[in-house]
Amino acid sequence: KQEVTQIPAALSVPEGENLVLNCSFTDSAIYNLQWFRQDPGKGLTSLLLIQSSQREQTSGRLNASLDKSSGRSTLYIAASQPGDSATYLCAVHTGANSKLTFGKGITLSVRP
């Protein structure tokens, strides 16, 4: 059974820092991995999706990498801003017909 872990559960950084959010998964035979952002009391916004054949995806200041062999993905946020404060979740598809397995998220606070 796939398990997805995100550690730490919370992170506080000063504005301007480059930061890395980690996601690990137990079954490396994944189909794809998706990163989401969730603001308090809101739904999830899709940030990036990486297929199993890809090593990374980029969108603006965000870069997500995937290392299937080690069961890890990282979300890199460049030059963090207070507006980046949110909870970031990763989720894994372990097969084309499978459901998503979610991590519990990392709550990021960027201090002005």
Added chain:
Amino acid sequence: DVKVTQSSRYLVKRTGEKVFLECVQDMDHENMFWYRQDPGLGLRLIYFSYDVKMKEKGDIPEGYSVSREKKERFSLILESASTNQTSMYLCASSWAVGGALHFGNGTRLTVT
């Protein structure tokens, strides 16, 4: 942009009531999902549907049912609401099985 709309942001119901949560997507997606999100437990899949009139149980279907009469609309039904169904309910859709998930803004349901 994909738009997934949940009809209510906040809902307060009494124990024993029958509750309907409505979700509509505007991108002709085949697949639709209902999750609930609780602190410490993360997102858990209740039901999903790969096509009109089709439904599949997720990880926690007990106490819930669903209806998908039209492709764009997926309804979650709480047959007899109980206090342990107080939660944030999130609807999502995707173009393909294993594809990127797009979420609505959620419905915060309180059962008293």
